[in-house]
Amino acid sequence: MRFVDEFRQPGLISKTADEIRRLAGTERHYRMMEVCGGHTHAIYRFGLKDILPENIELIHGPGCPVCVLPMGRIDDGLAIARQPGVIFAAFGDMMRVPGTQGSPLEHKARGMDVRIVYSPSDALKLARLNPDKHVMFFAIGFETTAPSTALTMIRAQAEGIRNFSVFCNHVTIIPAIRAILDSPDMRLDAFIGPGHVSTVIGCRPYEWIAHNEHKPIVVSGFEPLDMLQSIVMLLRQLKAGEAKVENQYKRVVPWEGNRAALRAMAEVFQLRPYFEWRGLGFISQSALRINDKYAEFDAEQRFVVPGIRVTDPKAAQCGEVLKGVLKPHQCKLFGRECTPEHPVGALMVSTEGSCAAYHSYEHRKAAMVTLTA
Amino acid sequence: MCLAIPGKIVEISSENQDSALVEVIGVRRRIDLGLLQDDKPAAGDWVLVHVGFAMSKISEQDAADQMNTLRMLREIDGAMQEVQGYGLEDREIDASRLDYKEPIQ
Numbered sequence: 288m289r290f291v292d293e294f295r296q297p298g299l300i301s302k303t304a305d306e307i308r309r310l311a312g313t314e315r316h317y318r319m320m321e322v323c324g325g326h327t328h329a330i331y332r333f334g335l336k337d338i339l340p341e342n343i344e345l346i347h348g349p350g351c352p353v354c355v356l357p358m359g360r361i362d363d364g365l366a367i368a369r370q371p372g373v374i375f376a377a378f379g380d381m382m383r384v385p386g387t388q389g390s391p392l393e394h395k396a397r398g399m400d401v402r403i404v405y406s407p408s409d410a411l412k413l414a415r416l417n418p419d420k421h422v423m424f425f426a427i428g429f430e431t432t433a434p435s436t437a438l439t440m441i442r443a444q445a446e447g448i449r450n451f452s453v454f455c456n457h458v459t460i461i462p463a464i465r466a467i468l469d470s471p472d473m474r475l476d477a478f479i480g481p482g483h484v485s486t487v488i489g490c491r492p493y494e495w496i497a498h499n500e501h502k503p504i505v506v507s508g509f510e511p512l513d514m515l516q517s518i519v520m521l522l523r524q525l526k527a528g529e530a531k532v533e534n535q536y537k538r539v540v541p542w543e544g545n546r547a548a549l550r551a552m553a554e555v556f557q558l559r560p561y562f563e564w565r566g567l568g569f570i571s572q573s574a575l576r577i578n579d580k581y582a583e584f585d586a587e588q589r590f591v592v593p594g595i596r597v598t599d600p601k602a603a604q605c606g607e608v609l610k611g612v613l614k615p616h617q618c619k620l621f622g623r624e625c626t627p628e629h630p631v632g633a634l635m636v637s638t639e640g641s642c643a644a645y646h647s648y649e650h651r652k653a654a655m656v657t658l659t660a
Numbered sequence: 661m662c663l664a665i666p667g668k669i670v671e672i673s674s675e676n677q678d679s680a681l682v683e684v685i686g687v688r689r690r691i692d693l694g695l696l697q698d699d700k701p702a703a704g705d706w707v708l709v710h711v712g713f714a715m716s717k718i719s720e721q722d723a724a725d726q727m728n729t730l731r732m733l734r735e736i737d738g739a740m741q742e743v744q745g746y747g748l749e750d751r752e753i754d755a756s757r758l759d760y761k762e763p764i765q
Contacts, residue, residue: 324662325662328733329729329733332732332733332734333732352661352662353661378661378711379661379741379742380661403745404745405711405712405741405742405743405745405746406692406711406712406713406745406746407711407712408692408712408713409712409745409746409747412747427661428661428662428711431662431710431715432661432662432710432711434695434713434715435692435695435710435711435712435713438692438694438695438713442694483662483664483708483710483715486708486715486716487715509729509733510725510728510729538718538719538722539708539716539718539722540716541716545695545696545698545715545716546698547694547695547696547697547698548695548715551694551695638735639662
């Protein structure tokens with residue numbers, strides 16, 4: 288009980304865990320997918336699996352943007368950056384992601400001008416500071432980060448900046464959930480919905496999951512109590528034979544989302560007809576490209592992009608892990624060829640990737656917060 | 661990148677209403693308020709910041725809870741690094757305010 292009192296309403300954590308046990312009973316098995324990589328990290332970190340009854344299985348979803356990016360896109364971005372006078376700018380999360388000829392960080396060691404930025408607006412600032420260079424921002428992320436990239440391009444156009452472009456890899460969460468539900472080897476009972484993506488898109492876009500697929504979904508916060516309460520809400524729906532969208536994270540997520548952020552995205556982006564996801568393959572209308580109005584900032588239009596497609600190493604089973612068919616440790620490379628120090632697959636790179644989370648916490652139980660309820 | 665970092669708005673720029681100075685555990689950084697233009701925050705309000713942009717207004721209690729969650733997830737260092745990174749060169753750090761609790765082992 289040592290750490291329970293570090294959180295909001297500590298007494299409620301053990302009560303909520305008791306309620307989960309009561310509702311879950313012992314008769315059937317429940318498979319719930321947490322869509323967001325932030326939830327995956329928190330589930331391992333807080334050892335939530337240890338306080339859940341055995342018949343509740345949490346399946347880790349596709350919501351880690353670094354993890355679902357195909358290796359060919361990294362190669363394409365690096366190919367642009369090899370052209371003279373180009374600065375490659377990306378979030379720190381991208382720096383150790385392997386391309387076929389090494390990660391951005393390894394390219395930096397070989398002399399490429401690679402800069403870590405913490406905000407797309409800082410990439411734009413780099414462009415202002417380096418008028419004789421071209422700054423290409425390698426944009427990744429779901430709807431949480433896409434509005435910031437969009438607003439940065441709106442600002443760049445208003446300012447008339449010429450030496451800035453975006454290599455756009457933004458993806459959208461709804462088609463990924465649809466692809467997972469369409470996958471024949473995937474059987475899920477319910478979803479723990481992403482928290483921060485939902486601050487932007489709101490809760491309405493999930494309604495088809497409830498109405499058409501008859502699966503409950505609860506948008507959840509990231510604290511242990513948030514996730515436990517979300518599981519209670521899902522179990523109550525399942526027990527009652529209901530399928531609704533509910534919002535556990537009301538203190539941050541408005542039902543309608545953030546309209547200003549959605550407007551910024553609509554101003555700059557359009558849907559790609561299809562996009563490749565690592566582990567999930569090609570998914571139609573699942574990613575964003577820059578529209579004609581902002582074509583001057585589209586790195587894919589300004590530069591020659593090789594359009595490289597790379598198949599993942601055969602032995603790596605990232606796809607199966609990403610779809611929740613395999614647990615991370617069931618992959619042949621896990622913990623041997625593929626470790627957080629030397630990642631083969633992207634799920635091992637980011638702290639939000641299920642393999643890295645599993646490796647850090649499941650392998651070293653000492654690193655976990657003990658949340659015995 | 662996916663971190664949601666709570667910050668308190670210290671001051672909104674007089675020349676640019678979309679630019680604000682926020683404070684996150686003693687670090688002051690300039691962020692963009694452009695994505696909150698339908699529900700503009702004022703000085704003293706708390707916001708959740710993603711990659712240098714305020715994404716939602718939150719209460720002071722929620723800000724404290726979110727900070728606690730980041731600490732428990734051992735992401736305080738990452739959050740600090742990220743916030744210090746905003747704005748590239750113009751740092752403004754008050755070292756005396758950096759005495760946050762160590763991550764729990």
